Amino acid sequence: MHRVVITGLGAVTPLGNDAQSAFRAAVEGRSAIGPIEFEQHPDARVRIGGAVKGFDAAAAIGPKEVHRHARFTHLVFGAAKEALADSGLRDAGYDPERVGCILGVGMGGIEVIAQEVRAYDRAGPRKLSPFGIPAAIPNMAPGMVAIEAGARGPCFCVASACASSAHAIGEALESLRRGSTDAVITGGTESGLNPHGLAAFERLGALSRRNDAPDRASRPFDRNRDGFVMSEGAAVLVLETLERAQRRNAKIYAELAGYGSSSDAFHVTRPSEDGAGMAHAMQLALRSAQVAAEDVEYINAHGTATPSNDVAETRAIKRVFGPRAQSVWISSTKSMVGHMLGGAAAFETVVAALAIAHGVVPPTLNLDEPDPECDLDYVPHVARERRLRLVLNNSFGFGGQNAALLLRAV
Amino acid sequence: MFDQVFAQLRSIVCERLAVSPELFTADASFIEQLGADSLDVIDLVLLVEEQFDLQIPDDDYVHFATVRQAVEYIASHAGRIPELSDAAVGSAGAE
Numbered sequence: 001m002h003r004v005v006i007t008g009l010g011a012v013t014p015l016g017n018d019a020q021s022a023f024r025a026a027v028e029g030r031s032a033i034g035p036i037e038f039e040q041h042p043d044a045r046v047r048i049g050g051a052v053k054g055f056d057a058a059a060a061i062g063p064k065e066v067h068r069h070a071r072f073t074h075l076v077f078g079a080a081k082e083a084l085a086d087s088g089l090r091d092a093g094y095d096p097e098r099v100g101c102i103l104g105v106g107m108g109g110i111e112v113i114a115q116e117v118r119a120y121d122r123a124g125p126r127k128l129s130p131f132g133i134p135a136a137i138p139n140m141a142p143g144m145v146a147i148e149a150g151a152r153g154p155c156f157c158v159a160s161a162c163a164s165s166a167h168a169i170g171e172a173l174e175s176l177r178r179g180s181t182d183a184v185i186t187g188g189t190e191s192g193l194n195p196h197g198l199a200a201f202e203r204l205g206a207l208s209r210r211n212d213a214p215d216r217a218s219r220p221f222d223r224n225r226d227g228f229v230m231s232e233g234a235a236v237l238v239l240e241t242l243e244r245a246q247r248r249n250a251k252i253y254a255e256l257a258g259y260g261s262s263s264d265a266f267h268v269t270r271p272s273e274d275g276a277g278m279a280h281a282m283q284l285a286l287r288s289a290q291v292a293a294e295d296v297e298y299i300n301a302h303g304t305a306t307p308s309n310d311v312a313e314t315r316a317i318k319r320v321f322g323p324r325a326q327s328v329w330i331s332s333t334k335s336m337v338g339h340m341l342g343g344a345a346a347f348e349t350v351v352a353a354l355a356i357a358h359g360v361v362p363p364t365l366n367l368d369e370p371d372p373e374c375d376l377d378y379v380p381h382v383a384r385e386r387r388l389r390l391v392l393n394n395s396f397g398f399g400g401q402n403a404a405l406l407l408r409a410v
Numbered sequence: 411m412f413d414q415v416f417a418q419l420r421s422i423v424c425e426r427l428a429v430s431p432e433l434f435t436a437d438a439s440f441i442e443q444l445g446a447d448s449l450d451v452i453d454l455v456l457l458v459e460e461q462f463d464l465q466i467p468d469d470d471y472v473h474f475a476t477v478r479q480a481v482e483y484i485a486s487h488a489g490r491i492p493e494l495s496d497a498a499v500g501s502a503g504a505e
Contacts, residue, residue: 063428064445067453130452 003257004176005410006353007250008087008238010079010187012060013347014050014231015337018082022347023354025336026362027383031215032337033229040195046207048214049193050231050338061144070109070135072342073144075234076189080145087238089149089183092248100153100181101146102172103236104164104188106342106397108138111194138342141189145236153181159342161397162304164188165235166345170259170403172239182244187349189234190342198230204269206306218339219366220303220332221310221374228304231338235346237353242410253353254391257408258291260284264400270308271396275316278302281402282320282392289406291390293321296328296406298361300348300393301378303332304339311373313394318376329386331379335365345395345403352391352407360385414491415462415481422457423477426450436478463489 009019014032016022025032032050040047057074058066060081066074084090089099116132134140139157146155154175158168165188172186192201201207208227210217218229245252262284264277271278286293302313318325333348340347355361360383367380393405420434429444440446446454451474455466458480464487473483485491 064426067426068449127456129456130449134449 001177002179003242003255004173004239005242005245005255006237006253007240007245008083008089009253009350009353010082010086011233011235011347011350012052012055012075012078013233013235013337013340014052017052017055017078019235019350019354023351026333026351027360029363029365029381029383030336031218031365032231033214033217035214036198038195041199044195044199044202045209046198046202047211048208048217048229049198050229051193052233068131068135069140069144070112071191071232072105072109072189072234073135073141075191075232075343076103076141076187076236077144077148079187079189079234079236080148080185083185083236083238084149088250089238092183094182096150096152098153098182099149099151100172100175100184101142101149101151101155102158102168102175102184102186103142103145104158104166104168104342104346105138105141106159106161106164106190107192109136110192110197112136114196145185149185151185160401160403161399162339162341162344163395163397163401163403164342164345166349166393166395166403166405167261169237169256169346169349169405170261173256173259176239176241183238183240185236185238187234187236187346188342190340191232192230192341193232201230208305216366218305218335220301220305220335220364221314221370221378222367223369223371225305225307225310227306228334229338231340233337233340233343233347235343235350237346237349252410254356255408255410256405258285258289258406260288260404262402264402266400269398271312271400273312275312275319277400278313278316278394278396278402279319281404282316282394285392285404285406289408291406294324296390296392297386297388298355298391299328299330300352300391301330301332302394302396303334303364305334309396310371313396314374314376325376327377329361329379329384330376331362331364333362335367336362345393348393348395349405349407352393356388356391356407356409359387361388411485411491412481415485415488416477418461418492419458419477419481419484422461423454426454426457434477436481438477439475458484461492
């Protein structure tokens with residue numbers, strides 16, 4: 001079985017439009033959440049979100065292509081170009097048929113679907129755009145990145161809601177481990193930050209309504225948390241086998257050492273309260289890397305700030321870590337960047353890789369008064385430095401679909 | 411009429427396909443010279459319908475092969491020709 005390493009990073013997020021500056025902003029504990037700037041229905045109750053700012057989509061994807069694609073594809077294109085340049089993959093000399101592209105997308109271009117439905121209702125079928133379907137389908141994100149990279153290996157999209165990009169990265173790892181590919185461009189993207197996306201998640205009761213204090217709205221593990229904050233963004237990682245990366249003297253951020261995947265088989269939106277499904281994913285990730293829980297120093301939590309997630313995740317961590325749960329560092333990147341849905345786990349994996357590379361763990365913002373049921377060390381308010389060897393990244397999607405990734409220092 | 415439609419169409423097509431106005435000549439083919447694919451042609455027809463207030467039946471899409479054919483088709487079918495500045499019309503005539 002091949003060992004697999006991360007050799008390139010890219011990110012376009014509300015915290016910054018490249019991986020290093022987004023990570024720095026997370027370490028500084030900056031909130032990227034603010035008032036919604038697009039027009040909403042007067043009845044809309046959620047008026048805050050995390051928007052990507054200053055991103056020139058036409059410059060990233062090209063002035064012609066920008067009309068033909070939805071925002072989730074624009075965002076991932078920017079992240080992919082950064083990751084490709086960072087890794088030097090284009091000059092690695094790999095057989096294009098052994099370079100894959102596997103990205104996670106939870107929903108795809110829902111704003112395009114909304115626009116096409118409006119056009120149909122207003123003027124009939126002849127007024128539908130020929131770009132409606134190619135723009136809306138989630139797999140256009142890996143499709144366009146593969147075109148840009150000239151990657152002719154396995155290319156598909158993974159959908160598991162908020163865990164989509166964790167499953168994508170995990171499946172990319174498996175492809176490399178079994179020798180099906182030499183390199184895989186992976187990660188994920190989403191933009192649910194539009195009137196319909198916000199309203200639909202509001203209807204589920206999933207979103208914070210702390211409109212008067214946007215930067216304090218995302219408060220994972222806090223007693224007064226009231227839901228997650230919708231944001232948008234993309235992150236991309238280039239994975240290669242260790243031996244090939246070393247042979248070409250590539251820069252290596254960390255090893256992607258383990259992946260676990262499980263299902264709660266319980267409820268459409270609620271996690272299983274005992275955290276058993278989540279725990280199972282973490283255990284499988286540890287087993288797949290052949291390491292013990294006590295060696296993990298930091299967990300980048302799913303940490304959405306919904307009432308049910310944070311308690312279930314805390315219970316799951318206790319199940320896996322036993323008494324060691326009290327001393328492992330845990331933090332939620334979503335406390336600063338909000339919830340990028342299909343882009344979330346990919347950005348959190350970038351954060352985990354850079355935490356190892358820089359020896360610093362970003363904090364959990366807004367954790368002023370911990371929920372009594374959330375009684376672990378969530379690194380409140382301020383980043384902490386330490387040499388990290390083993391980092392776990394949790395992601396859990398609606399439908400009870402769980403994934404855990406394990407990163408190791410090289 | 412031809413020049414006015416030509417200039418208006420050039421503005422739509424060059425923006426949409428992100429091509430330089432110099433490439434937009436009367437003999438240019440949308441696909442060969444202007445880099446459109448079959449989806450772009452449908453998209454351009456929809457924009458033309460909106461801008462020139464006309465309905466283009468599917469069977470008439472064949473007229474959108476070259477710029478000249480498209481301009482002549484629009485000029486003879488358009489419900490209205492949008493106003494353009496004198497400068498835009500002048501530069502169209504200089505082509």
